[in-house]
Amino acid sequence: MDAIKRILLWDYPRASWQYDIIVGVVLVFVFVTPYFISFGDRPKAAAVAMVNGGYFIESRQLEGVAEQQQPIRAAAIVNAKYKGHVVINNVAPIYDDAEQELKGYLAYPKQ
Numbered sequence: 001m002d003a004i005k006r007i008l009l010w011d012y013p014r015a016s017w018q019y020d021i022i023v024g025v026v027l028v029f030v031f032v033t034p035y036f037i038s039f040g041d042r043p044k045a046a047a048v049a050m051v052n053g054g055y056f057i058e059s060r061q062l063e064g065v066a067e068q069q070q071p072i073r074a075a076a077i078v079n080a081k082y083k084g085h086v087v088i089n090n091v092a093p094i095y096d097d098a099e100q101e102l103k104g105y106l107a108y109p110k111q
Contacts, residue, residue: 006018007022010022047060047061047077047081048061048077048078048081048082050082051106053108054106054107054108054109055074055078055086055088055106055107055109056094056104056105056106056107057074057077057078057091057104057105057106057107058104059093059102059103059104059105061073061077061105062074062077062091062105070091070105071088071089071090071091071107072088074088074091074105074107075087075088075107078107078109086109086110087109087110088107088108088109088110089108089109089110089111090107090108091105091106091107091108092105092106092108093105094106
């Protein structure tokens, strides 16, 4: 029981073999822990951001949504994010100039 108490309280002097083992275990834990085990500390990219005159919505948020249903889905996403009652009038796709890759959508609210 005394050894467990000393390990938990990190009670070994520096440069001792016990200290080195504890440091090794911590390093193995940090570098070997799989990416899917999350401790809630990973930054998340903003899926929705307010921009001048509208809202930027990441492309994955409207993936697979029919074009006529995009304003309805965009309004639901924006209202969930900002806890409001925004009505989206128009949704325009934003493409990368060089690669013509879809980067996201610009959702314009009803004025």
